[in-house]
Amino acid sequence: MSTTSVLSTYDKWKQFLGDRVKNARAAGMNDSTIQKLATDIGDFLANKVDPKNDEERVLKELWAVSDENEKKVMAGIMMKLVD
Secondary structure (H helix, E strand, O other), rough: OOHHHHHHHHHHHHHHHHHHHHHHHHOOHHHHHHHHHHHHHHHHHHHOOOOOOHHHHHHHHHHOOOOOOHHHHHHHHHHHOOO
């Protein structure tokens, strides 16, 4: 896989995540609730989905060594990244 396609895939993933955060806010969810859901989704992805690119691999490795508070912080950071 070329660097260009990895970046494209990662960019598409960020766009997808950003759209979901905006939709959740539009539906009346507050950032705390969205962050909790993002943490739960992060747990699911880390346990059930194999990384498809270097960015996903790094996120999975960081998630694996993080405690619950650090996972909440990472979920919040991901929300900021896609805002």
